[in-house]
Structure formats: structure tokens, C-alpha cells
Amino acid sequence: MSIHVIAIVALVLIFVVGTSRPINLGALALIATFLIGTLVAGESVGELLDGFPPELFVLLVGVTYLFGLAATNGTIEWLIDRATGLLGDRPAVVPWMIFVFSAVPTTAGALGPAGVAMLAPLCLRLGARYNIDRRMTALMVMHGSCAGNFSPLNGLAVIVRQALSANGLEVSASVLFFGSFAYNLGLAVAIYLMFGGIKLIRGERDADGGAVTGGAAGAVTDAPTGGSGGSGGSVAAGAEGGTTMVRSRVAVEAPPRVPLRFDQVITLLVIVAVAVGALVFNLEIGFLALAAAALLHAVFPARFAEADKKIVWSVVLLICGVVTFVGAMQRYGTVDIVGVGIAGLGAPLLTAFLLCLVAAFTSAFASSAGLLGVLIPLAVPFVVQGQIGAAAMIIALCISATVVDSTPFSSVGALTLANAPEEERRRLFRTMLAWGIGMAATAPIITWVIFILPSAL
Numbered sequence: 001m002s003i004h005v006i007a008i009v010a011l012v013l014i015f016v017v018g019t020s021r022p023i024n025l026g027a028l029a030l031i032a033t034f035l036i037g038t039l040v041a042g043e044s045v046g047e048l049l050d051g052f053p054p055e056l057f058v059l060l061v062g063v064t065y066l067f068g069l070a071a072t073n074g075t076i077e078w079l080i081d082r083a084t085g086l087l088g089d090r091p092a093v094v095p096w097m098i099f100v101f102s103a104v105p106t107t108a109g110a111l112g113p114a115g116v117a118m119l120a121p122l123c124l125r126l127g128a129r130y131n132i133d134r135r136m137t138a139l140m141v142m143h144g145s146c147a148g149n150f151s152p153l154n155g156l157a158v159i160v161r162q163a164l165s166a167n168g169l170e171v172s173a174s175v176l177f178f179g180s181f182a183y184n185l186g187l188a189v190a191i192y193l194m195f196g197g198i199k200l201i202r203g204e205r206d207a208d209g210g211a212v213t214g215g216a217a218g219a220v221t222d223a224p225t226g227g228s229g230g231s232g233g234s235v236a237a238g239a240e241g242g243t244t245m246v247r248s249r250v251a252v253e254a255p256p257r258v259p260l261r262f263d264q265v266i267t268l269l270v271i272v273a274v275a276v277g278a279l280v281f282n283l284e285i286g287f288l289a290l291a292a293a294a295l296l297h298a299v300f301p302a303r304f305a306e307a308d309k310k311i312v313w314s315v316v317l318l319i320c321g322v323v324t325f326v327g328a329m330q331r332y333g334t335v336d337i338v339g340v341g342i343a344g345l346g347a348p349l350l351t352a353f354l355l356c357l358v359a360a361f362t363s364a365f366a367s368s369a370g371l372l373g374v375l376i377p378l379a380v381p382f383v384v385q386g387q388i389g390a391a392a393m394i395i396a397l398c399i400s401a402t403v404v405d406s407t408p409f410s411s412v413g414a415l416t417l418a419n420a421p422e423e424e425r426r427r428l429f430r431t432m433l434a435w436g437i438g439m440a441a442t443a444p445i446i447t448w449v450i451f452i453l454p455s456a457l
Helices: 003-020 025-040 054-072 075-087 091-107 112-129 134-147 155-166 173-194 197-208 262-279 285-299 313-332 334-343 348-363 368-384 390-406 411-418 422-456
Strands: 220-225 244-249
Touching: 003 025, 003 313, 003 334, 025 313, 054 075, 054 112, 054 262, 054 285, 054 313, 054 411, 075 091, 075 112, 075 262, 091 112, 091 134, 091 173, 091 197, 112 134, 112 262, 112 285, 112 411, 134 173, 134 390, 134 411, 134 422, 155 173, 155 368, 155 390, 173 197, 173 390, 173 422, 262 285, 313 334, 313 411, 313 422, 348 368, 348 390, 348 422, 368 390, 390 411, 390 422, 411 422
Parallel strands: none
Antiparallel strands: 220 244
């Protein structure tokens, strides 16, 4: 049995065992990396750890440490209170604000992890304040970030243009950007409808029409009650069996403005400095956040007691373990063998679809940027033949390789998962995993139908 088959079977077993039993997937992945690397590939321990992602490790530790400090001393809550005061009585608008806010950094040129590292903690807390489904908030953050991935200012777009230029091809930067943005916007609509957006809209309409009583802003909740009425709410008409529904609104009015303490002011300034350093000067955000967190903790030890315990080590183990195993698969050449075999089929439409499929499923566990640099040259030979439009192929490939960043194994997904409350993390992980697999399965099909097929007719 070849090492490629063994690695793929092991990957499947890791996910089956890790999702059906309370065992960290990362631990299973590291064990599999060790067993296959030493027993099958004949690697030393140093060699089999070549796939360990040190940048991702530092990023997760540094960012969760910094925002753990900000949560401990109340800085995050202060920011959410201010955002609540600005948004007021419009919970149905909040998910769209989160989507737009998340798209701004990547559209302006930041890579996805940098933007999400800054915004995920705030957006998840803001969604919780309005009683919005945590799954909706998390997916809006991730796909908002993906929407700006191929802005002409973004590093991913630069990588794509360089790969095309090296092979004598060119694709309009605006076409690539708007194609990706439109696809993610469509996904945002689907997320909004699937995870409670209609209820948020109905809640606002009921409140505006006087059908709901309670606080000035918040999510609408339904609670059954017996008798002819209930306190604090209005009775819905048409209740059956003597049971009525009381529709009440959870208040989310901003509390009285409390002046920031000195340590909170410094915390805000430090977070802004980290954001500017990462987004403007392209400095490594993981090390910036780690240094900033250590500095804050040293200067204000009393305000940040035990804040270092907010580093989400379980997520760090999960992500780094799986990425290490996938790195081993790439080192063994499994991805390259599949890609070269597909590119040599000689059927352009089928080849285009299969390349998008490989891009989607591989990128769910690996670097989108690195994968695009490998797959675009593989797509060039049959694109040059003219049977499939170059722009259509590249857009489909780029979308397929990036919308799967919503999996918990990408940097963007890992940062989002790490900022969820611990009690909800496993449920959110399952949702993100299922959604990410759904993206990997559907993106190649949809982009093939929308972009590739029309270009070949």
C-alpha cells in the first residue's frame, strides 16, 4: 500500500474518531504524523515536524493572550457597550455590519488572519449582546474577511497575478475581486437566512408595530404561557389549546457611559498599535500581539490576574496538529500527484472542475496562498488552449481555494473559534467543520456552473 493511500486513510480516521469521541483532533493528527513519518516514510522526529506551523502557533497564542487581557480588565466590554449605543434598536442589521467590518481590512490589503485577529473578539461579543446566533456571527466574520481576499491591494491577488504573469497570462484585477466578493456576499445571504435572520427582522417589525414590549433593543424571544395573558409582553393571536405565546424583547440598551480607567486606555492604545503595525506596516501580528500582551501583563499585573489562562491551548493543539499532518502529506507529494494526474486528463471541463475540487478540499487544511501558487501553473496548459476562459478558470479556482477558510483548521477559522466562549466552542467547531466541508463540496460545482461552463460554450 502506497504512503499516499495510508495518509488519506489516516486523515479520514482522525476526523471520524475526533468528531465521535471527546479526543482532541490535533493530538490524533500528531500521533498519526509520528507513526506514518517514522514507520512508513522513515523520517526522523525533526523531519516529521517540518510541517508544524510556528507562525500559526505564535499567532493563536499571541492574539488570544492579548484579547484575553482586554476581556479581563473590561476593555472589550467597554467597546461593545459603545457599539451597542451606536447600533441601537436594530439587531437585524448587526450581522451585516459584522460582514462589512470584516471585509474592510482584507479589501484594504491585510491578509485574512490579521483582520480577523482584530475583529473576531469584538464581533462575537457584539453578536452575543444582541442575542444573535453565535454560528451566524462567526460565519459572517469569516466570509466577510474572505470577501476582500482578492482586492487589488491584497497579497493573495498579488500572488495570483504573479503566477499568471510567469505563465504569460493576465486576468483583470477588478473581475477577480468582484467575482470573489459577490460569491461571499451570496453566502452571507444564505447564512443570514439559515441562522435566524428572518426572526431578527420579524422581531424589529413587531417592536416597531407595538406588538412587542420590553427593552429598547434586543432579540425577540417566544415563551409559552398558560392563561389569558402574561406580564411584560403581548399575547399572540391564534394560540391553540389555551396556550399563548408571549413575545418579549431582551433589552440591549447601552449602559451609562463609564469613563475608561488608565489601564483600559493603555490597553486600547496597545491594540490599536498592534493593528496598525500588522495592517499598515505588514509586521508579524502574532509576535506583535504576544509582545504587547506580555508588556501589559507586566505593567498592570493586578488588573490582569490569571489572564494568561485565556490562551486557548485546546484550539492551538487542534489546529497545529492537523496542519502538521497535512504538511506531511504535502511533503510526501500526495497533493502534487493528485494535481498532476488531474491536469493530464485531457478533458478541459472535467480537469477544471477537479482542480477546483482539489483546491477546495486541500485548502481547507493548508495555506490558500501556497496552494494557489501550485495549482494555477497546473491550470495554465489547458487554459492556454482557449477552450476555457482564463478569467473564468482563475476566479473559480480562487473562490474554491478561499471560501473554505471557514473551516476551523484555517488561520481565519482558528482565530474565530478561539474567541468563542469555551462552553460553545465544541458546538461551533462542529458547525464550522460541517459548513467548511459544505463549501469544499459546493464551491467547485457552483463556480464551475457560473464561471467555467459559460466560458467554454
